Amino acid sequence: MSKRTEREIVLLYMSALTAAVISPFVLIRFLSGDIVMAIADAIIVILMSIFFLYVYKTHKVALASLLMSLLLIAIIIAFITVHGLSIIYWYYPLVLAIFYLNHQRTAIILCVVSTVTITLLLYPTTNFAEVSVIFVSMLLTSIFSFVIFRSYKGVQAKLKLLATTDPLTSTGNRRALDSELNKAILSQERQKKTMCLILLDLDNFKKINDTYGHLIGDDILVTLTKLLVNNIRMLDTLYRYGGEEFIIAPLYVDLKTAAIIAEDMRAVVEEHVFTDDISMTLSLGVAQFNDKETPSQWIARADAALYIAKDSGRNKVYLAE
Numbered sequence: 001m002s003k004r005t006e007r008e009i010v011l012l013y014m015s016a017l018t019a020a021v022i023s024p025f026v027l028i029r030f031l032s033g034d035i036v037m038a039i040a041d042a043i044i045v046i047l048m049s050i051f052f053l054y055v056y057k058t059h060k061v062a063l064a065s066l067l068m069s070l071l072l073i074a075i076i077i078a079f080i081t082v083h084g085l086s087i088i089y090w091y092y093p094l095v096l097a098i099f100y101l102n103h104q105r106t107a108i109i110l111c112v113v114s115t116v117t118i119t120l121l122l123y124p125t126t127n128f129a130e131v132s133v134i135f136v137s138m139l140l141t142s143i144f145s146f147v148i149f150r151s152y153k154g155v156q157a158k159l160k161l162l163a164t165t166d167p168l169t170s171t172g173n174r175r176a177l178d179s180e181l182n183k184a185i186l187s188q189e190r191q192k193k194t195m196c197l198i199l200l201d202l203d204n205f206k207k208i209n210d211t212y213g214h215l216i217g218d219d220i221l222v223t224l225t226k227l228l229v230n231n232i233r234m235l236d237t238l239y240r241y242g243g244e245e246f247i248i249a250p251l252y253v254d255l256k257t258a259a260i261i262a263e264d265m266r267a268v269v270e271e272h273v274f275t276d277d278i279s280m281t282l283s284l285g286v287a288q289f290n291d292k293e294t295p296s297q298w299i300a301r302a303d304a305a306l307y308i309a310k311d312s313g314r315n316k317v318y319l320a321e
């Protein structure tokens, strides 16, 4: 089974827990003769179970998050209508859940609309001072949640970028590559698209480092990635696999087309004059994805082709079996 995201897990727990906590009340209310509330509770349990199954099966969280938030808001509003002010305490933790589950803009809209609705509902039966305090406290909870979650999501995005980007070349790193290949293979299992991978390696790069120093070597790596990105026009398919080794994947083309792309890259690098009038060449191995193979098996076949390219004189493209 593929790994579940944090948000998926939270949604699964929320729906399962809400269903589990409310289930006994269906029976309790039914036995005590409160049939309307028993039916309302039963509907909530059924809807929560549907959410659970939907997220469990599809892994889709955006729609489920919004519907779950709307349902929980509707439940609180319905209960406030029936039971009055005492239910208001359930609203505050719900605001946190709404900001966690939804995009900031959606969360703000949901919170403002629910705050105004609840205030208007309470207004006729509650004194003005009390209703004002409730309104302001609901609003402040939303504002604080907005500020806290904005900073939390910003930090989360920066951490993700740091964890998946190579600091020298700004291409994706090994972690990003692993995740991308796993994703591509998962979707290939469903859609059966032809896809290829190019593994490329600068020739005799050690000599450059030894002759010109590491800083020039670094500069060549950065220039190389710019040349490659200009050539493939997609930074998000270029990954630094090792020191002077890069992978381009997934390329949704057949082996013949991938070979042409690889040959173009080889020619571009051969013609380019790097810093200090240095000329460089590339060796490349190309492999089309074979059904049922793992990312490492796929890379290993491209690596074997690259090895042949190196062994037969470098500055060449070889295709994997």
Ligand SMILES: Nc1nc2c(ncn2[C@@H]2O[C@H](COP(=O)(O)OP(=O)(O)OP(=O)(O)O)[C@@H](O)[C@H]2O)c(=O)[nH]1
Residues within 6 Å of the ligand: 168, 201, 202, 203, 204, 205, 206, 207, 209, 213, 214, 215, 216, 217, 218, 221, 242, 243, 244, 310, 314
């Ligand atoms: N400047 C610089 N050098 C690096 C970096 N990462 C790895 N290297 C160097 O890359 C060189 C790789 O050398 P080798 O594996 O022998 O490969 P090569 O000299 O390119 O020889 P072939 O691949 O067989 O053509 C080593 O000298 C590493 O120190 C880096 O981030 N910056």
